[in-house]
Every structure is written in C-alpha cells, then in structure tokens.
Amino acid sequence: MARRTKAEAQETREHIIDAAALVFHRKGVSRSSLNDIAQQAGVTRGAIYWHFKNKQDVFAAMLERHRLPTEALSQRAEDPGEEDPLDRFRDLLIDVLQRTVRDPDHRRVFEILFYKCEFTEQTDPLMQRVRESYLDGGDKVRRTLGNAIERGQLPATLNLDRAVTQLHVQMTGLLYTWLLLPDSFDLDGEAADFVDSYIATLRYCPTIAGERAHTPPGGPVSQT
Template sequence: MARRTKAEALETRTQILDAAERVFHLKGVARTSLNDIAQEAGVTRGAIYWHFKNKHDVFEAMLDRHRLPTEALSQRAEDPSESDPLGRLRDVLIYVLQRTVRDPDHRRVFEILFYKGIRIKW
C-alpha cells in the first residue's frame, strides 16, 4: 500500500467532514453511524479512525471548521485593552448572522447543532 501525501490526507479529512455534515443534517447526530459517514464520503471506516477517535471527535471537528473564524472576532471583544468591547461583540453577532444567512454550509451546521445535534447540558 502506497503512503499518502499530506495533501491527500487533508483532502480525505475534508471529504469525511463534508460527508459528516450532510449525514448529520439528514439523519441527526444520534442516528448517524461512522459507517454512514464512511459510505457518504466514499472511504472506509478505517480512514475515519485514522483522522478521528470517534463520532464525537468528527462532530467537534465539523463544528470547529465553522467556529474558528468567529472565535478570532470574539477574542478581540474580550481583550482588556479593547476600548469598545460591546461594539466588538455587536460586530461578532452581525458577522455570525450575516454568515448564517449567506453561507448554506454554515447554516446547515447551525441546524445540526440546534435541531439535530447532541444535547449539551449547561
């Protein structure tokens, strides 16, 4: 078996996460298996386990792809030297709402999180 390049491994990881988004959205997180994700991505379950520990790890990575840009904006609002933290928070909220309206992938992740995701206890 030939070794894969980093670029190929990254592409496989992206395929898995894209497939997970589609299947989580269709079936819900609880009713989705790693086998469902593997079939949708066109990979083996072993390929999923190469990149992720379990379904929860896949779910977290899927969320991180959409969460990371927002976190950078949020950190600016939390910076003690920020002269207008409420203004920065407003910017974050506007960014999130605009992105949710304009980006169907981002909206799908929000739908998974709020309607089909794992219930998180606060």
C-alpha cells in the first residue's frame, strides 16, 4: 500500500497521535521508541517520519490537540460581553475536572504530562511551552475575574494575583493527586464542590478577597 487520499493521510496522522498517547502512557515518553508507536498505530516508522519531524514533534502535536477543547470554553468565559462571566468560569473549571475523570483520552494526556514525561532545561521549548501555558491561563483568569468584578459578582478589593495563584495551586493539586490516587476521593462527584469552595474563598477569605469580607448578591455557591 502506498499513497492514500489526503483525508486518509490526515486520518493516519491522527492515528499516530492516538497511538503515541497510548504508548507514552504505557511506557513513558523517553522509553517509547518510534517503532513502538508505529506498531501501535499499525504503520511503520516511515509514516511517522513523513508526518512528524521526530518524537518530540509527535509529543507537541499531541499536546496541541489536547489544548484546543479547553481553549474554546475559556474564550467564552473571557468575553467582556458575557453577562455571567463568573458562571462561565465556574463551568470551565468544573468541565476540566470532570472531563479528566470521564474522558480517558483527556485524562491520559494529563497523566502523561504529570507522570510520564521529562522536562529538561529552562531553555527546553517544551518546558517553556508549559510555563507560557500557565502564564497565558493566568492572564485569561485575571481578565475573566476582572469582568466578574465589574459585574459585581466578586468584591472589588479582590487580590487578583493571589486569586490566580490559588487557582493554579488548587487545580494542579487536584488533578495531580487524583491522578495519582483516583480512589482517595470522588473528583467527578465533588468537582462542583471544589470549584464553589474556591469561589467562596474569593469572596470571603480576607487574604484573597480583600480586607473586609462582604456578601455579594447570591451566586451559585451551593454546598452539598
């Protein structure tokens, strides 16, 4: 077999990424050879070298494909025209947590990122990429929370930097620990609780909300 149609070629490219994720997850990125990935995908190394420069390039493509779905949701939350930015923000966070539990493909990429790959130097483009991803995400959150403040959904005294830091800490910590010990707590069922708890600290915790805790108009702070 040889030359396929363009659509078919695109399919094999996707298959290769799928296979890479599986092999990366099973053996770790460094111990995964391109031959392993090719076998898993049902092609030869030649196919991989046609679509990608090398293993690093396959890895980057996998991350890129993983980034897109979350991107869409965060765009909605960040929109200044959005009337309920805090609720869109809440949806986004809950979605990330629950998708990690429910969608094996999504979870697999997170597991690879946390437990099955190595970032080498500060100058490593991959390390830089993750770093920028965090910083960009922080900026998005900052804008979204700013919109929420303007709409009166959060106190004007909110310390944005602390809020962003705490969000990173909470989300990263949740995903990291749950992926390590999935049976230690029910992330899917309690996702909304965790997110609401975080939003509550934005409103009431003095070190984040500002000097005086006050009660904003009723939002979705439901506890079970």
